[in-house]
Amino acid sequence: MIRSEPLLRAEGVTKRFLGVTALSNVDFELAAGEVHALLGENGAGKSTLIKILTGAYRRDGGRISLEGRPIDPSDVMDAQKLGIGTVYQEVNLLPNLTVAENLFLGREPKRFGLTDRREANRRSREILDQYGLHIDVTALLSTYSVAVRQIIAIARAVDLSGKVLILDEPTASLDAAEVTRLFAILDDLKARGLGIVFITHFFDQVYRIADRVTILRNGHKVATRPIAGLERIELVSLMLGRELKEQEEHRAEPVDVSQKPVVASFTGTGKSGRIAPFDLELRAGEVVGMAGLLGSGRTETAELIFGLAQPDSGTVTVDGKTARFSSPRDAISAGFGFCPEDRKQDGIVDDLSVRENIILALQARRGWAKPLSRKEQEAIADRYILALDIRTSDREKPIKFLSGGNQQKVVLARWLATDPRLLILDEPTRGIDVGAHAEIIRLIGELREGGMSLLVISSELEEIVAYATRVRVLADRRHTGELPAGRITADAIMRAIAAGQPDAAGDDDTAGNPARANQPIREGAA
């Protein structure tokens, strides 16, 4: 099925943003009649590569050719005319127009110089019939579900372009039946000779639909492999960039926390569509690492714990009393803190000073009726600037002028100022330099020794090994296993992640997996 001459070929593609290399010398090939999955963690360069292929970005280096001819799409329209169509994760159609109008926007059939609605409707029905979609094409797009819109978006892209179809996480908001339907359509398009680039972070989908897979990491291409014969454990290690070696030693000394007080416990807590019900007990003086691939449900777990999303099942107990968090405010007053993953978007307030950013959570906890005096604010800010070694010329400097590592420390200081008993850190070391990285890890250790309970999400396995006293492993929006202190190694975590992937049938790597075999997925009712 895969012909020798590729349909689309990219060679040595490079892209820099303000001196930061987002994509470095990446090669990519797509054959006609193949589904090629593109995998990588956040920031690996998937979307940059896609945007270059579709003309949304101009590349800084490298060549792209379509059917052997060099191309240089200047914008999305240009790429569409060349034959490269894209469907984005957020379906980019217009909900205020009808289905037919969406399909024919920009190329309306004409009669006597005026648009011919009847013809557009007729042809729309024809097009959608090919996808097994028999809907009223004169109804507004907004009346249909996301899944139907997704198919309409694909139909438009294929009808418009017809050679290469790029799907950017098309299944992110679809349920299982809808995914099956989508895949049937993709199989059909594949048979018609289209080349399909499929971005996802669901492993089972890669195995179901893809012929080949290309893995990106930190802007570099790691490998392109045919999916047949590729084991999950190998795929995981390619993504996380770690060879399977047993040499990394658990560095955080095992601690016995069974005598320490339970800060919070969650029993059967879950939210359908976000994260399957899980049991979790967090004790003072321990660091629970949460490991898993992108989209495995780590952040969703943290959001449920912190009240950013409300569970639809299970019970939450704080200090032995049942609690309900209807908003993060409740969680904060229970003594929880949360440093989100995307600190630029969710963490720092750009234009406020370091001092103002630090006192934010504390002030919120006290309520606006009891403002901290300027003197108190300054004292708190100075204390944490000193304690966390935040590098800033003075405490009144707007936080946007600080480096990423120092911004992260400010966010950390904000929560430490509230003196939390449970602190959740989501990717605390992402995008910060090596020095700051080591300091954050050291700080996590100190906080634990001080009796705080920490829940840390990280994609850096070595990092988890360095500070976690036990590790929760997640896959496919479920808590699939747990590694106790003393058994935490990067290798063990990786095996546990791979084992947790659904549809692991046919893989023989599960057999040698200690985590799955020995550890209960749920903790016994405490």
Place this chain on the structure above:
Amino acid sequence: MTSSRLFPLATTLLIFILAYALCYAQFPNILSTRVIGNLLTDNAFLGIAAVGMTFVILSGGIDLSIGSVIAFTGVFLAVAMGDGGMPPLFAIPLLLVITTLFGAAMGAMIHYLAMPPFIVTLAGMFFARGVAFLISTASVPINVDLYDTLQGLYFRMPGGGRLSFIGMAMLAVFVVGIVIAHFTSFGRNVYAIGGNRQSAELMGVPIARTTILIYALSSFLAGLAGIAFSLYTSAGYSLAAVGVELDAIAAVVIGGTLLTGGFGYVAGTFLGILIMGLIQTYIVFDGTLSSWWTKIVIGLLLFSFIALQRGLVWLSSRRNDAAAAASA
């Protein structure tokens, strides 16, 4: 569904029929063709301008310069055809070219400088008004044969009512407006930009061209409205038509067009104009009410329409959630 799309329009129609019935119950004469003819004539210039405003609002923008352009048009024509001695058949096309270019320039600024339409057209409002003052501060009478001929032109309706030339012009503009909105690619693009500018761009809608065209069309129609206004008053005055842009916006919103863009009908704007004219007519018939009651009623109508639209948006988003939940 189609029904919810038509709902604001249907509401407007219902309000119009109810209001007319109410007026009719009190003053049966209000249904005569004479009154209807006058209603169309009196609101002709506003109606023409409101068609342009409909396109602007459908695209998610706003045009505050309309009233000033109307005033500029009157003064320009009065002076050019009077002291300037320009033949009307030259002055009028020249004026329409000027106003169209003016609108195109505002559209280009909105697009290329990425400025909010509110600010750009506010500047345009001051600019056009200022130029009108520069030409003449006095009210300049217009005495040309063409105007006399056009003012004398009318269609005699059964019952003795007269459909004046400018009334017919307004009806024609509405028909053309409806065709442009619903049967041309430009019309689709206007709705597309109003729906979601970013998506429209990704789907290949020429944003720059469409934006410039929208404001050019609005200013062209404001020029046309200015001509209708000068025919109506037989004069050009730089202080005329103050606040007409707001009346036009009111007519568009009462006509069921969503202020945030993307939803609405040119035909709805026509109903909006009729409702506003009807309120005025009622006050004239009553004779004891202050004419400011027009403003009060229009204000109340606007409030209720904005509330209605909010409610619809809320309902449809809730239904979408429900649909998503049902399919999930």
